[in-house]
């Protein structure tokens with residue numbers, strides 16, 4: 001049977017965070033969490049394949065213990081099994097060490113045939129974790145998938161969205177795809193599945209369960225990028241009113257169109 | 264490597280301690296306060312927490328020998344040899360930074376049948392274009408493209424690699440960065456370089472609600488992606504750089520991906536997908552004058568749209584009506600010409616990034632939502648504006664024939 005792993009992440013319920021300009025502190029008012037909306041599409045894609053072709057669907061998430069909530073939610077949508085990678089040593093992870101941790105967690109459970117990631121997260125917002133997981137697992141990947149065409153015995157055929165074309169490609173298993181928002185309409189968690197899965201365990205792994213236990217590859221230690229500073233963006237909401245003669249106005253419009261790179 | 268040390272003995276008041284961290288990364292493990300996997304090492308706890316409790320420890324790290332890494336490389340994004348302009352914008356930024364640290368600017372150009380196109384890139388002032396031209400690189404497939412990038416980096420050791428934030432770039436850059444176990448910062452909006460060749464990368468986070476300044480202090484090369492239209496293309500120069508043809512070896516070309524079909528997309532004609540829109544409203548007096556608005560739209564690569572009265576008059580295609588009973592659009596720029604700004608209209612376009620409104624009535628309600636309200640007569644403005652744009656030379660470098 002086809003084995004699919006979907007990567008899901010718990011993200012803050014809102015991106016409307018503000019930074020206090022004086023103190024540099026993030027203002028938060030009881031930020032709640034939810035599943036990364038883009039991952040709902042990844043999950044739905046996996047569920048569609050499962051329904052049509054039969055598959056065993058595992059979800060995996062790296063995060064603090066409360067991230068198990070998104071795994072429960074995935075159970076309520078139809079995932080069979082869930083794995084949470086949680087360890088204080090994973091703290092402060094950037095793209096590289098997040099992807100490395102996920103690749104270790106995926107490998108620890110036996111390589112699946114197909115890994116599906118969301119296009120991006122709403123907090124990290126990089127769209128890079130998927131391709132980096134594929135690199136660490138030495139498997140091919142295709143990003144921006146907008147359609148699943150066919151599941152073959154040894155490969156999957158998908159449509160990939162490019163700016164000027166849609167490319168149909170066949171990727172041999174094992175492989176990773178990242179799917180676009182809107183590939184399928186995500187289903188709602190079902191009450192029936194909620195009851196049926198409420199006692200289903202969520203597996204947890206920490207660093208000592210991994211093949212590679214070198215601490216310098218995880219969390220902040222394994223992160224080549226470092227955040228030097230966070231600060232609020234310049235407000236761009238001011239309104240301007242321009243008055244003047246025709247030629248003056250033309251000059252101003254022309255200049256602005258150039259600075260904004262429309263000409 | 265950095266860490267947060269929590270001095271449990273110095274905790275006087277347990278209340279409110281968890282709230283010191285905006286990322287919910289603090290938690291009680293029994294009696295002990297600990298950081299969990301959400302910690303971003305932002306140091307805010309050390310800065311804002313109670314005295315003596317949180318300590319940020321920055322241990323010295325094993326640093327690469329930065330002097331061994333020289334040059335700023337730009338990945339040449341293209342579609343069958345048609346070079347994406349983001350490439351030139353990155354070259355512009357690369358030249359600016361390279362001048363500060365006295366490094367060369369490289370372009371990495373991979374594909375099939377592209378060699379003769381390399382000269383085009385020289386005209387933007389790069390020092391060396393490395394061309395990997397091979398049949399098997401016709402389509403973007405991740406393994407061969409990454410292998411070529413790897414070959415280039417191993418041979419020339421650039422300190423910085425810039426990649427356009429295009430569909431291809433956003434797939435290739437992370438793959439290559441992971442292969443070198445180095446950092447990559449996505450969608451940078453500001454880039455600068457330090458004397459020690461560290462790249463300052465600034466990018467929006469949390470959907471643009473905060474900005475993050477990021478560095479890759481101990482790894483090389485430093486990867487960054489930048490979207491189209493963030494930087495400016497450089498002015499053309501007399502080319503002084505060289506084109507170097509590189510060997511594409513068989514083992515670079517292995518791939519488990521097969522391209523079965525490429526279906527070119529119809530250029531979308533729907534106004535919903537347009538990045539720039541010019542709207543004609545009833546300030547346009549006669550049908551013939553629609554040509555004026557259309558001309559402006561053409562010059563800006565924009566789509567022409569209209570308000571309902573004009574649609575009803577049959578002056579424009581009903582599919583181009585914006586508003587409550589029309590379409591909803593979210594372009595980067597919308598220019599309205601002679602539109603009053605009735606709510607039924609604005610309901611379809613208030614999410615545009617930049618709204619420029621031309622109207623001769625200072626009291627028109629379109630000015631309440633416009634970012635730039637231009638009080639003037641469209642018949643005074645449009646003809647001259649069109650003329651002026653037509654006169655603006657396009658910044659495309661054409662190769663000087665030998």
Ligand SMILES: Cc1cc2nc3c(=O)[nH]c(=O)nc-3n(C[C@H](O)[C@H](O)[C@H](O)COP(=O)(O)OP(=O)(O)OC[C@H]3O[C@@H](n4cnc5c(N)ncnc54)[C@H](O)[C@@H]3O)c2cc1C
Nearest residue numbers: 544545546570571586587588589601602603607623624641
């Ligand atoms: C249920 C309902 C649904 C509707 N849905 C839509 C909809 O989807 N889309 C839509 O567009 N409308 C819709 N309408 C109509 C809407 O209410 C307005 O009537 C319409 O948007 C006005 O179009 P306008 O701004 O082009 O014309 P006007 O309101 O007549 O405005 C023309 C403007 O041009 C300015 N002007 C005149 N001459 C010049 C000049 N030489 N230079 C510069 N400025 C000049 C004037 O000062 C004026 O502000 C709907 C109405 C209803 C009741």
Ligand SMILES: Nc1ncnc2c1ncn2[C@@H]1O[C@H](COP(=O)(O)O)[C@@H](O)[C@H]1O
Nearest residue numbers: 007062117118120121124126127128129
């Ligand atoms: N911590 C995580 N746990 C599980 N999956 C993740 C995590 N971070 C990122 N992903 C996956 O990678 C995709 C891209 O994330 P990003 O690169 O952060 O935009 C997401 O849609 C997820 O599928």
